[in-house]
Amino acid sequence: MSKLIDKLFGAIDHVTERGSRQMAHRLGRRTFLSFVGKVAVGGAIMPLLPFDRDGGGTARAAAEKTDQECEYWRYCALDGFLCTCCGGTINQCPPNAQVSAVTWVGTCQNPGDGKEYLISYNDCCGVASCGKCLCNFNLRERPGYRMGVHNDINWCMANTQSNYHCTVAAVVGLGNSNG
């Protein structure tokens, strides 16, 4: 875990420079990490996520949507081009696009198991905008004063290559929207 944190902090210090370093300082390193720690390293040995990644099987039967369609369940708070239409996959950027260093999140219900999952929407960066499969869903999305759930901004902002290309939607935890 400390290696992960070092990597995270190293990268943050590097890419977002003054702003985020100040912020981390202001909030305190412990507070800063409390959330990431839980999500990133919780239950590290679970072998598989409880749903089909390509939207097939149970999940797809229920949702009837593939991950190249805006209505696919993971996209409940995604605003952007689906990387699945741009040479990427649901959680992989196209070959030459940088994974964004920072993200916004959504909490979406998987119709396959009825559970809610925390979704990290990473932009893929540094390549001309993909232009395919533009989607816009905004469940629990808020303006920039709730930056972590705001989707009207370029989340490649902290990358050395800052141009927006497309967006992936990775499951990073179980969610609980309380309704």
Next chain:
Amino acid sequence: MSKLIDKLFGAIDHVTERGSRQMAHRLGRRTFLSFVGKVAVGGAIMPLLPFDRDGGGTARAAAEKTDQECEYWRYCALDGFLCTCCGGTINQCPPNAQVSAVTWVGTCQNPGDGKEYLISYNDCCGVASCGKCLCNFNLRERPGYRMGVHNDINWCMANTQSNYHCTVAAVVGLGNSNG
């Protein structure tokens, strides 16, 4: 006339640098000017062109096309966005776009009087591409080895602000295509 030529040569030397200066030198200044002189300064006091600039009146009645349509007679060798759809007119660039320093030409028949006219297609330069009224006609157009009648290249190439915005179509002489 010498003032015009000075202006022309000054600009050429400035904007196209080595290439065109060498070319002018190679061809000889007199040869270089023989064509421009005739077109630019011939019959300097004729008050009006023999057709309506907006495509109205006789010309329009015959052609049934306005200068915001690709089929308007002056556009017989134009490949690009009509400036008439971008805030310009048939022979005026939009307010903030530079007139191109160099041009290609076409010879188009005006259905209003049945005569052929030499058309200078000037690109307007230095502003994001207009994107409206894309037209593509190629009467007597030839590849780049006949550069003066080639339309698949950015004719803002010799301007300090080289981005392509849109294209005007000015009558600069009577034409004779020999059919």
Next chain:
Amino acid sequence: MRLGLFAAAMLASTAILPAYAQEAAKEIQPEEITNVKITAGTEMLFSMDLALNHVVDGRIYVMDAKTLKPIGIIGTGSLGMAQFPQGSKDIYVATSHLSRTTRGERSDFVEVYSGEDLTFKEEIPISNNRAQALNYRSLFQPSAEMKYLFVQNATPATSVTIVDLAAKKQIGDIPNPGCYGIFPSAKTATRFATLCGDGTVGTIDVKPDGTGEMKPSEAIFDADADAIFTSAYRWGDYWVFPSYGGNIYVIDVEGDTAKLVDKIEVAKGVEGNWRPGGYQPLTVHDKNGIAYMLMHSNGTEGSHKNPAEEIWAVDLKAKKVIGRSKSVPAIGLTVNQGDKPALFAIDGLKAEIVRYDLPDAGKEFALTPAVAASGGDLPDQVEVR
């Protein structure tokens, strides 16, 4: 004539031009190629096009506000913001350029364009941390008296760049952590407010050295239950905000800390669960004190960017809806401030700007569709001056 026929001239003798073109010159007065001049006093409509498919090449489409005929284009780079301050003749753009178009080094600037002929005038370098966001009017604002320009930053840590317009340089970068959007004071050139995720509104006074501290207000809104949109309009000295839940918050930012002046429950008691939606869901005609809102029915959590079905007129003094009208599926709305007011809406599906004429002051609310024109690939803000 300008330099028109250079190419033809230069190349005529080398078989590059066909013989017939070399013979072409006859006794005729060639047309001069010049630039269109914009008639002084033309009311202009500005459609800000995000151009997301080519996000490095955003632009402002400038049109005649009366006819929506095109006047010209101003390029705004990568996710640039624009401001058209009333009373100014200039247009301000805060944007980013990459050294190799879609890759390479990022450089941020405030750029100044002439509102008289749309030409580029100058650029002021700013730090490379501005929020590269959709076009929200609150992310780039001038201070009172045009002393400063304020640029919202996000790295994602938030701060505000202060540009001194007289000195033409950045003088500060003041953190507004947990907060977003800039709402300048109408009277105090050094003061602006910002919306915060805890429901407070922060007030920042810029010191001469470009520093400043944020002073929170009392809690004014609830970001979970009734989040405020960050696209707001002025009504006199107040700022007017719509909320996700269908309310209007009137906020006074003139004092040391911000104060809620009024909360108007616009949609309360109306059948159909109507809510505001879009990127610029409310505008205010300052003189008449009427807010116009983009409203959609069957509103739910997450519907806050849905296009409008109706436009509602709300009398801010009487605190009530004074009219409703069908609308194109609009996602942005502005109103001109003259005596013959007109609304300009962004049709989010057709990517068009639509002009609706409004009745004269005192007459009953009604919308008269006038003209429509392309607003670009993906317009997300509309302004008029």
Next chain:
Amino acid sequence: MRLGLFAAAMLASTAILPAYAQEAAKEIQPEEITNVKITAGTEMLFSMDLALNHVVDGRIYVMDAKTLKPIGIIGTGSLGMAQFPQGSKDIYVATSHLSRTTRGERSDFVEVYSGEDLTFKEEIPISNNRAQALNYRSLFQPSAEMKYLFVQNATPATSVTIVDLAAKKQIGDIPNPGCYGIFPSAKTATRFATLCGDGTVGTIDVKPDGTGEMKPSEAIFDADADAIFTSAYRWGDYWVFPSYGGNIYVIDVEGDTAKLVDKIEVAKGVEGNWRPGGYQPLTVHDKNGIAYMLMHSNGTEGSHKNPAEEIWAVDLKAKKVIGRSKSVPAIGLTVNQGDKPALFAIDGLKAEIVRYDLPDAGKEFALTPAVAASGGDLPDQVEVR
């Protein structure tokens, strides 16, 4: 996981994230976010998109040649040219970038991208005079043995930039006045030919110091009566050109001066006045010696960019048309060079790439439509490797 949740993490404690999200972390293995790896040996299709509506933001859409499923995008700046040399693993782009996206200083480069993962590798500065043109394959060509890259310039005076690939720098700029297009020798790394407006073909031998003189051939074509297209393909050591009038010119550029090897009158005697048209109207399957041509009927002066109605197969050895087939309205065409040849056409109206499977060698000509996919906004060149 990478750095995924930084924003959420950073902002969770300041009321920027709602409470439910802070509670969300549970016992679950988060998905890692990585990059797709391209399977080694994948045959790739490259659609070059002029993107004229956003001309600074041209791109290459890279697809799997078999399925036309997207692999990725390479940005090509303002009117950039690209080359995918057979046998090389790299992709070369010659392009221009402006310092302020659509305005400011112009800088030209040869850029090198990896054909294995499409990432940017390096850039070589070149002089700012390259032809900013539609995508024509003859405007940017590698020499034999990949010793040089040749870039066609136009100011509008024409010259050719010589880039030394080992030294990674420009070593010369050789005038080819009145001429245009680059057709390298297959055997001599220092030699290339160029088409001239007087109907000759010039041959230039690049000296070690980057200079060279152009030696004209005898007159080979008539630019008025039967102009040659500048988009040509190789057939063995020859270059094969279509002409406006419906002929194929086979030209040998290996010698000191170029020579016409053959002129095949493809459309002669065929009813309907068929002519080639488009931006890339002919391609050659090298091994089979078959040229495929985009043909339209009722050809006239000025119809040379018209989209195709049919694709014709021409046996270059037998000098005759061996088949005709209906086509999408294509403006560009290429063929892969393997034993299972397929044609890839640009549908100029739908802006799509269409794959047609070809019969095995020796079988009768027929086109089997296989798949189609978007080729961008305005694709004007298609290549396969």
